[in-house]
Amino acid sequence: MVSLPVVLAVAGVMFGIGLYGALGQTNAIMVIMGVELMLGAAMLNVVGFLRYSWPHATSGAFFVLIVMTLMAVEAAVGFALVVSAFRNSRTAEIDDLTELKG
């Protein structure tokens, strides 16, 4: 019953949720959270493929490992940035952090 299309579909929906957050949230940290969700969806995709198509593809597992690591790293750096930005401009709302506009 649980088959590859199901897993992929679930991952797809999760990706959508994460996207909603990334696009719709004003706080930078919330945006990072959306991105985390999206990355999680991607990982789920890979795991599904691992399970149903290429079980012995260790590189796939490695990929998931790396992505997980990078999720964490990215979150850390992201928070540091937010803190720094917060210190400079007293706000973490990305609506206000628009100094890089053209």
Added chain:
Amino acid sequence: MSNLATALVFWPSTALMLVTGANVFRTSSMARAGLLLLAALGIEGLVFLSLASEFLGVLQLLMMSGEMVIMVFFMVMFMPDPGGLMGMDMTHDKRRAATLAAAVGVGLAVLAVLTDWPARVIGTSAPDVRAIGFEVMGRSMVTFLFAAMTILFAMVGGVLLAKHGGRYGRDD
């Protein structure tokens, strides 16, 4: 795992994951959002387990818990109103984001369902942890090294960015 067991773990976990994931963005409390995210991603680990990736599942649970807790710490320390007691709406442009997100999500799901995936299931076992270890230390060593370096830089960078006075500043 047998199909039944898989299904028994998979479906509830998935449902919970999606629900908590969605709720991350429906609260006005940053702390609660973080915890909900922790829940979502942790449960994803359970999903991994159900899909016969034990190593990855456990790893996910471990990492996410640590990460989210740190995130919550940060938020409480630096954010105004982390508890969301003021009830701010932290969203903007909800409709456009929602439409786009919905479109993408539904599109991907439809894509997944409708595609004719090649049927090539080879065994039911996921990769051996041993095999993963060999993989890491062998073929993918370079990638691993780079990942490690990236983490190091991230740590240093993060500390620099986060300290008082910024990169050049006074240390007070």
Added chain:
Amino acid sequence: MPVLLWLTAGLPAVGAVIVRAGPRRAPLTATLAAFIAAIPAWALLVAAGDGRRERSGFEWLPGGGLDVGLRLDGLSAAMTATVATVGLVVVVYSAGYFADEPRRASALAGLLAFLAAMQGLVLADGYLALLAFWELVGVASARLIAFSRDDPAAAPGAVRAFLTTRTADIGFYIAVLALFSATGSLAFGADRPAGALGALVGLGLVVAAMGKSAQAPLQTWLSAAMAGPTPVSALLHSATMVAAGVYLLMRSAPLLAGWPLQVAGWVGALTAVGGAAIALAQGDLKRVLAGSTTSQLGLMFVGVAAGGPAVGLFHLVAHAAGKAGLFLSAGIFQRSRDSTALEELRGAGRDDRTAFAAFGVCALSIAAVPPLAAFWSKDHVAAAAETKTAWFCLVLVAAAGSAAYLLRPALVLWDGKGARRAATGRGRTPMLAGVGATAVASVLLAVVGAPLADLLGEPSLPTSRLSLVLSLVAVGAGVAVVLTRLAVPPRVAAAARSQLYANELLCLTVQRPLFALSAAADVADRRGIDAFVDRVGRGAQVVARSQDWIERRGIDAAVDGLARRVGRGGDDLRRLQSGRLYEYLRDAVLGAAAVGLIVTFTALT
């Protein structure tokens, strides 16, 4: 022998230069020059009488049939001798006439220069040379008429003389051009070509002769020319220059044979009568003499037309002596009374009896009283005209008129009521010498008729007892008219006084049409051509303005518009970089979705 030809024409010119170079001795040098210049002329006459005929010239336009040169034949020899002699007499006279004139060197040099041109004219070989000297003579005449700087009538008189003769010379030019086009040569003695060109030749030469010889209706310039000094009137406007028209007729006899000579004859006959009438009505002695000259020249025209060149030539020579004498004696009276008006001159003859004696002799000659020269010459004219009754009658009337118009002034001059004192004054001797010479000539020339005919190679001159008797009767009639103070209808008298309205006629026929034509041309030019050019210009302006509009509104606007749109496009694109993270994310997602769709579709199809 050819040298003589060139000397005759050239020496007077040299003399003119010498006179101008040394104005102190002008009278003496001028007289000497005139005398020396007359010698070759007499030599030529002698040679021609011996039968010598010569030509000396050169090709002016090689291969074009245009030759220029001088010739010696009977006609030119007679003319050159006449011109030289009259010229000498007048120059001698002028030494006395201009005794008190500070610019006398200029006048004497002018007379000598005229003599050179006139000699060239009578000796010319071919119509090209003749035309050139014809014009030179006209120029010299105008200059001499305008000599006086004080007389307000001098310059207008010169202008009228020059312009009238010049206008008539258009006929000469047309004739020369027609002759050259028809025959390719301008030599003397050719027959008139047939057709329209021949008609142009004949008519043109007759018109030119009419202008130069002051025939009606072109006679008014001669009266205006009387504003010049009296020696000038004597030399140019009685004896020589005005006779050039008659000379032209004589020279062109073959060309003018037939209807052109008939026309000339009619013009001459009518002018003879008209001129006499005008002379009778004038109140100025010189103008009387001018009218007389016109009338006598008309008689010469009749003579050439009816009797041939010899008849005209004899009368020309006789008239030259007599008319010159009349003018010179008039000049003496002018000196004593400072005027030529008849009223002012009343009794001047009684004061200066010597001058009046000369005047009388010359007047008798011109009035055709035997045995003086002009009687015989006019008799030949009348005899020749007998063949045409109309001409004959007109000649007789003119004869009567000549007697009348000369008797009238003579009576005024002799009138005792105006006499004042005896004549004195400077320069009388040369003047008296001059008039004396003319009076003597008027007597002696009576016998040259037959020799002249011989010279020209013609049979004897026509005579007729009828014409002889009738001429004498005419003279008597004229005398009677004057002595009985016959009344003339006032309208006729008024017409005669104003030159028989010749000026008004010319004004109507020539001036008014020309002015109308030029006015029309001006209107055409301004309204038509100018307007057209303006319109073209304005059209070009309109085109330019429309181009400018097209360029500004069209092209520039397009270019500017394009630039502006690009700029605005840039501005719009700028808004993509809003600085809002989520918008960047959104755009990334959309892009990725698009790529995915494309890939999917290409894979599916």
